[in-house]
Amino acid sequence: MSIAITSLHESDERQEHSHAIDQDAPPPERRNGDAxxxxxxxxxxxxxxxxxxxxxxxxxxxxxxxxxxxxxxxxxxxxxxxxxxxxxxxxxxxxxxxxxxxxxxxxxxxxxxxxxxxxxxxxxxxxxxxxxxxxATPFERRMLLLPHCLKHAEGCPAEYTEFGLDCERCGACTIADYKVRAEQLGYKVLVAEGSPIVLKIIVGGYVDAILGVACLNVLEKAIDKVLIAGVPSYAVPLHSGDCHNTSLDESWIWEVLDKYEPMPDQRLTGYVSVMRAANRLFDEHFDRLLPRVRSKTPEAAATPLGKTEDISYDWLRNGGKRFRPFITLAAYDAATGGSCLKNFDSSTQPFEFPDSVARVAMSIEAFHKASLVHDDIEDDDLFRYGRETLHRTHGLGPAINVGDHLIGLGYKLIAASRTQTSESGAHDHNAIPADVACDVLERMAAAHIKLCDGQGAEMFWQQNPTLDFTPLDALQIYALKTSPAFEAALYAGLRMAGSVEKYESLVGPFCRHVGIGFQILNDLKDWRGDHDNKMVAGQDALALRPTLMMSLAWQAANAEQRQLMQRCYFDREEEDTIRLARLRRLYEELGVFEKAERLIEKSRDRAELLADDVESDDIRQLLYFLVDTIMADEQDKDPRDSMPKPTSILIPLPVTTA
Ligand code: SF4
Structure with a gap:
């Protein structure tokens, strides 16, 4: 028996999900070819x-x-x-x-x-x-990234920190040689393949160029990111992808490490400039774009009247990748000629977006953060962004209230971005027209409702859980829970740039494929745990979340295996670790992890096929970038590893023009 969520949604949407899980089916024909x-x-x-x-x-x-x-x-x-x-x-x-x-x-x-x-x-x-x-990049604006596998495997005394391996320079391997010289010159040095901190440092504006050492496997993955981030990079490949006893041509590092050859006019193009602009909304521009009302001073913020706003602003301002605001800014930029992307000049002031566009981008983050606060309560999650969740810190009621407050901030930000006439009769020419603000609001409201429908379907299933849950049901919930936020962010950027008529039929399906792929990837990550957010592996199964992997396993299992699944999910007398180990083994036997990976690839392919048809180079490239970034798997893909095993270096792509 399948849970009764089918009627909630349009039949063509369900048909599309059905096509998505037909793993042998070819992707749809290209409409315009691929000349x-x-x-x-x-x-x-x-x-x-x-x-x-x-x-x-x-x-x-x-x-x-x-x-x-x-x-x-x-x-x-x-x-x-x-x-x-x-x-x-x-x-x-x-x-x-x-x-x-x-x-x-x-x-x-x-x-x-x-x-x-x-x-x-x-x-x-x-x-x-x-x-x-x-x-041409000064040493102090460069980063040297080294792989762990260069270290002396047996005797290395270094510990791992949030910044990767903290080399103690014992001299037993070459890492110390490179690190000492590079730091003398002014480089930032990380021994941290795949560490999200690398991207944070780049987006934070601390680094403009990367010198990286990695195997070709890792470098291949990094190539998409290089295009994405737009930071000049120079890579030295390891001689093999084997993580032990590998070697490299050391002289190739020394050829560039201590060379500095300035250029008269260095321009960078790439999404890193937009990422940095999105970051600045929550940093240097935050107080101006969203002034405080009741918590203007630390004293006021500590009063009962100021606390909600203070917590809400703190939650909005800190934590997360600001990826949804980035989508809005990047879409706006791409649809208005890509001036941020193409004309960013690192030697002058950073590129800034109109305040109205910035506020709408911030509103997306406000809605997103609100949904996370409520989601954490509903799932009773312990940690978010590496710190305790709001309901654990402040209690259930205040946390619900902060979530509601964040929704209010989202509305307020959109309202503040529209054209308003001042008392003197003057118009703010940077503002967006009222009809555009209405369209954006309508899309945000639709996204909000879909998210609640998806979240609600999941919770109602949890009230009466049954493993007889089809992959189609799982995909529908995923499409509702994850895709609308991407859709609203992309739509808002395009709509603020002008008419979206020619993108109307693209935005929804594209974001649906990307959102589904992203969610399945998250399911796979759940089986690895997540050190950054202090999560341990297998939480979805323990919390009885209706996942695609559960449904794929149930569909493929024989009667005996189904009985075992029932015991793993529902027999609470058994220790969690034992139940999870059995379930993991069963998933492996049934090929569930591989099927999930194939579905991610399928979602990726379908999203890219839609992007292929977009006429505008700038928008098409952005869509490719979104596919690469949202569905980026930065960890080892083998879900049998109970701990994350970083294998992917976040070297951004060199996208600069002189
Ligand atoms: S030089 Fe650094 S990385 Fe290499 S073995 Fe010594 S402490 Fe470890």
Missing amino acids: AARRRVSDIQDDDDEPMPKRKKIRSSTSHLKIVPETLELRELVKAKAQQFAEKLDHSKPFNKTQLTAWSMQLLGEMSLPEKYSGFAAVMIGNFFWRRQFL
Whole structure:
């Protein structure tokens, strides 16, 4: 028996979810073809006016393409040829991953080398494409990122901290050599592959260039992020992806580590400038854009009358990646010509958005944070953003009230962004027209209702849990719970830039695929635990959350396995660790983790196919970026590891123009 949530939603939406879980079905036909991706490599290189290539589907394993040339002689040869190749490329525009892959295949073709070296060749071309911008970045604005696997495995006395491995410079491995020299020069140094702190440091505006050492597996994942963040990077590949006994060409690090070659006019393009703008909304601009009313002073904030506002503002201002406000700002920027993206000049003032756009972006965060406060209460979660949840700190009633207060702030921010006539009759020309504010409000309200529908369906299921819960039911809940916030954020940015008529049919389905993929990824992460938020693995199963993985397991299980599932979920007399271990084993036997990963890939493919059809280069690139970022898996994908095993370095893509 399936839970009765079907009638809540449109039948075509359900049909689409049904198609999504048909794992053998091909993705829908492309409507306009994919001409740019099919163009010959030389066309891509020679034609400056051509739009950015679109993405090719379907993804396949690329491990056979990530071999590092076996001899130093061959590595040096590829490096030298990559330098010559990169010098001929147009450096005025950033490249994307599709172009870079095409270039590496072209280079290998010219050198009569096999495609197994294409990952290595791509890294070399990327390095030389942006080398000048990297070298023009002052040392104190650079970061050196080193992998853990370089450390002396047995004898290393260093401890792990929130910033990664805290090397004690015992001298047993080369990490100390690089760290000492780099810090003398002024670099920030992290031995922290995959640490979210890297992205925070970049977005926080502390670093403008990255020198990174990593294996090709990690660098391949980083390439999407390099495009995303727009920070000049130089990468030195490890000779193998094996985390033990690996080596590198050490001289390649020293070639760039202590070189500084300034350029007269260094411009950066890339999403990092928009990310930083989103960050500043909650930092330097926060008090101006959302002035306090009852908690203006610490004394007032400590009174019963000022406390709610104080806690609410603190919650809104701190914690989280500010990704939803970023989506709004980036969509607005892309739809208005991409001036932030293309013309960001690191040597002058940071790019700023109109206050009205900024306030709407902040409102999305206010609604999102409100939903998190209530969600934490409903699930009785212990931690959020690495600190205790509000209801644990302040009690249930005050926490519910703070959530409500945040919703009020969201409305207030949107209202404050619309055109208003002052007493003197003057208009604020930076404001958005009232009809645009209404449209944004309507979309926010719709998102809010969908979120409550999804959350409600989950809670009502929990009141009367049964494992007879179909994957289709799970996907519908996911689409309702996760996608609307992305949709509202994207829509708001596009709508404030002008008419959204041509994007109306895109925004909803695109965000649905992205949201579903994101939620399934979260389910997989739940089986790994989450050190950053102090969560242990398997919480969804213990809390009896109706997940896609539960439904996939039930669907695939035989009678005996179903009985075991029942015991794992409902037999509270058994220890949690034993129940979880059995469930994990059963999920492995039934291939649930693999099926979930395939569904993530399917969601990704479908979202990218929708993006392929978008005419505007700027908006299309943004949509690709959202897919890459929202569905970024920054941990080892093997859910059998009970603890997170970082394997992905957050080297941002070099996207700069001179
Ligand atoms: S030099 Fe640093 S990282 Fe290497 S073994 Fe010593 S403490 Fe560990």
